[in-house]
Amino acid sequence: MKMKVGLSRDTGTILIGDLQLESGKILTNVELAYERVGSINNPVILVCHALTGTQFAVGSNDRPGYWSKLIKLGGFIDLEKYQVISFNVLGGCNGSTGPLSLNPETGEPYQTTFPFVTIRDIVKSQYMALEKMGITHLKAVIGGSLGGMQALEWGLCYPDMMDGLFPLAVTPYLNDYAIAFNNIARLSILQDPKWNNGRYTQDNRPEHGLSLARMVGMITYRSSDLFNERFGREQRGPVGVSHEEIAYEIESYLDYQGKKLTKRFDANSYLYLLKAMDTHDIGRGRGGWQTAAKGFQAPVFAIGFTGDSLFPTKEYKILIDYLQQLDMTSSFEEVVTQFGHDGFLVEFGKWGNLIQEKLQSI
Structure with missing residues (x-):
């Protein structure tokens, strides 16, 4: 838990109460585990994690987080300028309500009685948690893979809440491959x-x-x-x-x-x-991805990685090209790497400056 002098870090869980899911089912007594690092007076950046990630994007000196080389004092995401909040996703197993949690109605773990959730459900739960924290505006939402799906949905579910979106290693919908x-x-x-x-x-x-x-x-x-x-x-x-x-x-x-x-x-x-992840499609229920994309209000700064077989950059660039045709502020950068999809977890020196520059521009 120890951090550099002058840098505050708070971890724990926050109770958001009842949550109605896209399916219509209601989860009661929902709580999300979180990490909050940096001065509470600084603009907020929400970081969304990938499939097996946790809320610990920054971590501690003893246990660095998965993006600790990206987010730090003087880093590409500078904790002297911003505060970073990250939640363990709804349905996860690191403190947020999920299959391991006790069902209030039975007193037993949900396991497979846990209702199915979508990316939009995950985003909604985070929105409610931020409301509980008294946060009504975000400097940016950033995430890769499953986190990138969340970033895109944040931009459509709550379009006027952030100054910028940074979806990494993701596409507008999950392809059949x-x-x-x-x-x-x-x-x-x-x-x-x-x-x-x-x-x-x-x-x-x-x-x-x-x-x-x-x-x-x-x-x-x-x-x-x-x-x-x-x-x-x-x-x-x-x-x-x-x-x-x-x-x-x-x-x-x-x-x-x-x-x-x-x-x-x-x-x-x-x-x-x-x-x-299978449900990820920004156009689902919105008349297709092109119609849905018109709902973005914040600039979309996308980053893809060569060799990403799950989220091919050609499929991602189509979205950004379309946004640019609509005269929406957006950009696409392709990072050359041998790491493929995992590029968003390594080689920060290749792409961290892209995040830094765009954050400064907004």
């Missing part, structure tokens, strides 16, 4: 013998299925060039001993990443957030 991989990840969990229709105990969780789902994701998050360059068919053990034997370093890497996630993430939350 990405949905296909989500389905494979989903089935990996559902077919785990310990899944038990989602009613598993914490000492008997479907770790194998969740681990496999994570491996599927890891393959799509980074480019083939990066995998080939990093591992180069390097062997770990003898080939042809058994089907279970790990013979190549790439196999070891994926196995490690899969098991690592099972130690900090809940399988039900993973499923619910995959389904929320």
Whole structure:
């Protein structure tokens, strides 16, 4: 929890009360876990996290957050100038109301009785939390992947609340290619013998299925060039001993990443957030994405990453080109990287200045 002198950091949960979802169902006693860093007198930047992220975008000296190299004193997002707030998403498993939470009506964990949520539900819950904090305006909303989906929806659900939008590594809607991989990840969990229709105990969780789902994701998050360059068919053990034997370093890497996630993430939350991602389409119920895009009022500063197979930059640029045709302030920058989709989590020196410059311009 220790931070540099003069930099305040607050973490905890905030109760937002009852939340009506897009489905019409009502969640009661909803709370969101948050991190708030920087002077409360500074303009607010809302940071939205990705699929398996948490509210800890900045983190502490002992446990740096996932964007701690981007957001810091004197950083690209300068904590001397801005305060940053980030929430664990609705449906998550790091303190916000989700499948692990107790259902007030039964006193038991929701698990699969938790209602399905959408990106718009997630954004609505954050809006209500900011209201509770007394925050009525944002300097910017920034996020990548699932966080980028939230940023886009923020711009359409509450168009006059922010000065700028920074959606990274995302597209106006989730394409069928990405949905296909989500389905494979989903089935990996559902077919785990310990899944038990989602009613598993914490000492008997479907770790194998969740681990496999994570491996599927890891393959799509980074480019083939990066995998080939990093591992180069390097062997770990003898080939042809058994089907279970790990013979190549790439196999070891994926196995490690899969098991690592099972130690900090809940399988039900993973499923619910995959389904929320599947629903992502800014044009859903709004007459298509082009009609919906006319609803943006804040400038949209988009960043894409080469080799992103889940959110191809060509699909993203179409949105920005359209906004520019409408004479809306917007820009698109493509960052060259071997990290593919995961580019928004690394190599901040390549694109952090883009965020910095646009923040200054608004």
